[in-house]
Amino acid sequence: MLSTLDLNGPDAEPNDARKVIACFQPSRPQGTFGPRTKARQLVFVGNGRNGIAIVDATDPSKPRVLSRLPGDGDRRAFQELAVRGLAFRSHFDLGSEGGRIPTVEHDYLYVVFEGRRRGEQDPQARLAVVRVTDPERPEGVGQVELPRGAQRLDVLAIYNPPFLQPYLVAATPEGGAIVDVSRSAQAALGGRLYSMTKPAYGQGEPQRIPWFDAAVEAFPLDRLVDETGAPEKDVSHEGARFLDRAELEKVLGAKLGGD
Numbered sequence: 580m581l582s583t584l585d586l587n588g589p590d591a592e593p594n595d596a597r598k599v600i601a602c603f604q605p606s607r608p609q610g611t612f613g614p615r616t617k618a619r620q621l622v623f624v625g626n627g628r629n630g631i632a633i634v635d636a637t638d639p640s641k642p643r644v645l646s647r648l649p650g651d652g653d654r655r656a657f658q659e660l661a662v663r664g665l666a667f668r669s670h671f672d673l674g675s676e677g678g679r680i681p682t683v684e685h686d687y688l689y690v691v692f693e694g695r696r697r698g699e700q701d702p703q704a705r706l707a708v709v710r711v712t713d714p715e716r717p718e719g720v721g722q723v724e725l726p727r728g729a730q731r732l733d734v735l736a737i738y739n740p741p742f743l744q745p746y747l748v749a750a751t752p753e754g755g756a757i758v759d760v761s762r763s764a765q766a767a768l769g770g771r772l773y774s775m776t777k778p779a780y781g782q783g784e785p786q787r788i789p790w791f792d793a794a795v796e797a798f799p800l801d802r803l804v805d806e807t808g809a810p811e812k813d814v815s816h817e818g819a820r821f822l823d824r825a826e827l828e829k830v831l832g833a834k835l836g837g838d
Contacts, residue, residue, distance in 0.1 A: 584642045586624060586632045595627025601636065602667045604686055604714070621645075621714055623688055625662030631690065633714045645715045648690070663704070663730035664691035667711075670745055672763055685712045687763060691729050691749055704729040706749065706758055708766050721766040723758060726751040731792045748772065750790035 587594055599622065606618040622634040622642070631648040666689040674682040688709040695702040706729075708721035728751055735746040746769070747758040754773025760766050775785040822830065 581639045582642055584634065584644070586626050586634075586644065587629060595629070596624050597627070598625030598662050598665050599623070600665050600667055607684065616713075619714065621667075621711070623665050623667065625665055625690075625692075627662070628660045630660065631662060631665075631688075633711065633717060635714070646717055648709060648717055648719075660692065660694040662690060662692050664732040664749065665689070666732050666734050666747065668734050668736075668745060670760075670763065685710050685763070686714075687711065687760070688717070689732065689734070689747055689760065691725065691732050693727070693729070701727075703727065704751075706732075706747065706766060708760060708763055710763070720764045721760075723766045723768050725749055725756055725758075725768070726753050728752040728789075729756065733793045733795045735795050736797065748793045748795065750793045752789040754787055754790055755793055 586596060601620065601622045604619045604621050606615045608615050618637075619635055620637045620639075622636045624632045624634060626632055629647070633645045633647070634642050635645050636642045667686070668689075669684055669686050671682055671684050674680040688711045690707045690709060691704065692707065693702050693704045704725040704727050706723050706725055707719055710718045710720050729749045730751075732747050732749040735748060737744050737746060742761075744759075744761045747760055749756045749758065754771050756771060757769040758766055759769050773790075774788045776788055
């Protein structure tokens with residue numbers, strides 16, 4: 580045990596930290612000539628009614644809270660609040676044609692939470708899209724309602740040439756809910772994935788099986804061959820192929836002129 584961190588501080592609410600994910604945030608340039616941002620090891624902690632704590636754990640012996648979600652005012656607006664799922668990924672937000680709005684890489688935290696605002700009768704499950712490029716000043720950019728009881732989620736990165744499109748799959752009592760987050764500020768609930776039970780002894784109607792978790796198998800897009808050496812990617816024209824290992828070693832070992 581290297582260290583501990585009190586996430587509640589002076590708040591009298593009980594500690595209810597249940598969801599934790601750790602992510603590395605790389606250093607990035609700021610503008611053309613500006614200094615680079617700090618590289619950090621970030622930890623996101625879902626802590627019940629206290630929402631989410633964003634923690635800098637770059638020095639594991641001295642973790643510190645950078646910010647909280649939602650803010651104090653927004654948090655007091657909820658009679659009930661529970662964080663059900665967290666996911667993190669970097670994403671390029673595409674700019675406009677002509678470059679008036681530049682394409683920018685941002686870091687996003689995706690949060691499945693269930694809450695009941697004061698005055699509401701029933702709790703509602705929602706997915707929040709939070710920009711955490713600056714983890715000290717997180718910014719909510721989008722939100723979409725999910726089926727009640729939604730929990731746990733995972734990220735899909737689907738290559739539809741020429742774009743790599745991000746989606747989320749959230750586990751719900753009605754199966755898997757697919758959310759399109761390719762436009763960060765316009766998250767949209769898409770299709771559903773579900774499995775059906777078979778009626779016992781041929782009696783009754785099939786029922787949907789509730790999902791309690793979701794995990795996605797993925798492989799890197801830069802993998803050119805599989806474990807047996809068979810190519811995995813298309814090439815531009817017939818007869819073209821990727822270099823094999825021996826050819827690559829020959830190229831990489833070639834002597835270059837000059838000093």
